Amino acid sequence: MTIILRLEIHKKEITFGEIATVISKSGGDMIAIDVIKEGPEMTVRDISVNVNSDEKQKMIIDSIHNLPGVSVKHVSDRTFLLHLGGKIEVKSKTTIDNREELSQVYTPEVARICMAIEENPKLAYNLTIKKNTVAVVSNATAVLGLGKISPEAAMPVMEGKAMLFKQFAGVDAYPLCLHSNDTEEMIRIIKALSPSFGGINLEDIASPQCFEIEQRLKKELDIPVFHDDQHGTAIVALAGLLNALKVTKKRIENCKIVVCGIGAAGIAITKMLLAGGAKNVIGVDRHGALNRDETYDNEMWNWYASNTNPSNEKGPLSSVIKGADVFIGVSAPNVLKVEDVKNMAHEPIVFALANPNPEISPEVAKPYVKVMATGRSDYPNQVNNVLCFPGMFRGVLDCRASDINEEMKLAAAEAIASTISEEELNEDYIIPGVFNDQVVPKIREAVIKAGYETGVAKKKD
Numbered sequence: 001m002t003i004i005l006r007l008e009i010h011k012k013e014i015t016f017g018e019i020a021t022v023i024s025k026s027g028g029d030m031i032a033i034d035v036i037k038e039g040p041e042m043t044v045r046d047i048s049v050n051v052n053s054d055e056k057q058k059m060i061i062d063s064i065h066n067l068p069g070v071s072v073k074h075v076s077d078r079t080f081l082l083h084l085g086g087k088i089e090v091k092s093k094t095t096i097d098n099r100e101e102l103s104q105v106y107t108p109e110v111a112r113i114c115m116a117i118e119e120n121p122k123l124a125y126n127l128t129i130k131k132n133t134v135a136v137v138s139n140a141t142a143v144l145g146l147g148k149i150s151p152e153a154a155m156p157v158m159e160g161k162a163m164l165f166k167q168f169a170g171v172d173a174y175p176l177c178l179h180s181n182d183t184e185e186m187i188r189i190i191k192a193l194s195p196s197f198g199g200i201n202l203e204d205i206a207s208p209q210c211f212e213i214e215q216r217l218k219k220e221l222d223i224p225v226f227h228d229d230q231h232g233t234a235i236v237a238l239a240g241l242l243n244a245l246k247v248t249k250k251r252i253e254n255c256k257i258v259v260c261g262i263g264a265a266g267i268a269i270t271k272m273l274l275a276g277g278a279k280n281v282i283g284v285d286r287h288g289a290l291n292r293d294e295t296y297d298n299e300m301w302n303w304y305a306s307n308t309n310p311s312n313e314k315g316p317l318s319s320v321i322k323g324a325d326v327f328i329g330v331s332a333p334n335v336l337k338v339e340d341v342k343n344m345a346h347e348p349i350v351f352a353l354a355n356p357n358p359e360i361s362p363e364v365a366k367p368y369v370k371v372m373a374t375g376r377s378d379y380p381n382q383v384n385n386v387l388c389f390p391g392m393f394r395g396v397l398d399c400r401a402s403d404i405n406e407e408m409k410l411a412a413a414e415a416i417a418s419t420i421s422e423e424e425l426n427e428d429y430i431i432p433g434v435f436n437d438q439v440v441p442k443i444r445e446a447v448i449k450a451g452y453e454t455g456v457a458k459k460k461d
């Protein structure tokens, strides 16, 4: 993180060099200096400092406090500054400069537009924002790795998602954090909101509630509904795995794949792996491998146990990981031990995707694995759903799809994988970067093609 320290420095008592030395000795990396006020005896400067922990930040401030002739006037955090007033805004496409324009955009003339849509509801796509607008809806019950937080506290994540939609795919996304934990109420609210939107992106809703909400909305709405943490993650994970398997020259159908954390992301990843040809997937949650000798309260886990784990393996992660070719974690930090990695098959693939702290740190695992991926941007191979949702919604909005089906999801995964050529592919580059400008157009094209082939794309031209 970057903090900005506003310092009042009395030049006769201390030099800037002395202050810089103290900052550096306390573990800070000075990246910018701005002069705020300059006088003969006193100067005020804003010093931007990169620090990697709250403890280091405290150490820096404490050590400046101990110096003579300098006082810390203010400490701000660049990330907090970036969030002041929120991160997005609504902008009009035209201005209203005179009475005539006022009567066109608003009453009385706007009534003619209303009546045209009233007579032909499809015109909502031509004459309103529906065509390009997605609702990003959360009830804040599984936010990143933070778990359940308040809907207000989840807004920065949803605003961030809206920024990504706009920047990468030109989609107008609106963050909506709902104060509701009730499945039926959530479904009712989202259905009631749907006329304004061309698609619904569900975000950070805990399992198993997320399954019911998504399934019901998919059935009851005629616009695409996509739970990002399930399907976005699954699509990107499959894309990464397809390329990782090329690096290790293994075939998905011959691999033993252990998925850890059988929640929203873990179940969706497993379904995609099965759709992508995997035959031996074993799911592990807190109590060990999901198997057919148990009956679970969670209906999805009973489905899971019946459709995976062909040898009905039992026991903790440390036992089922033995001989596995692939580990995919969407569970919690530090769940995978280095001993477990050593017990995996030759040239193992480890995707430790828990945010913000992975199941095993890359520093620890890398010596023993062939391909390592995390959900983070500060290591190679970032498997994060941001690679998928902008292109996915660009595609479904452009072909006016009524649904996002399995074929479209598989097509999106293959499209992401295909952005890396055979020559470029290596163990530290299995998945394109977030700023790779081929990703969105490739997903869009693949999703539209699959949408028309499967009859869900409704736009005729």
Ligand SMILES: NC(=O)c1ccc[n+]([C@@H]2O[C@H](COP(=O)([O-])OP(=O)(O)OC[C@H]3O[C@@H](n4cnc5c(N)ncnc54)[C@H](O)[C@@H]3O)[C@@H](O)[C@H]2O)c1
Pocket (backbone or CB within 6 Å): 142, 143, 144, 145, 206, 207, 229, 230, 233, 260, 261, 262, 263, 264, 265, 266, 284, 285, 286, 287, 329, 330, 331, 332, 335, 353, 354, 355, 356, 374, 375, 376, 383, 384, 385, 386
């Ligand atoms: N990289 C990405 O793009 C991406 C996308 C989605 C989710 N995630 C991360 O994956 C994690 C799970 O997200 P989710 O939305 O599926 O949450 P979720 O709450 O639906 O599921 C998490 C599952 O992990 C299990 N779990 C927790 N601790 C465990 C442990 N010690 N051992 C085994 N299982 C354990 C829980 O019981 C639960 O079933 C979070 O850290 C989230 O940030 C990453």
Ligand SMILES: O=C(O)C[C@H](O)C(=O)O
Pocket (backbone or CB within 6 Å): 142, 143, 144, 145, 204, 228, 229, 355, 384, 385, 386
């Ligand atoms: O938001 C992210 O970075 C990924 C994902 O949606 C998550 O919930 O962890």
Ligand SMILES: [Mg+2]
Pocket (backbone or CB within 6 Å): 144, 203, 204, 228, 229
């Ligand atoms: Mg999420």
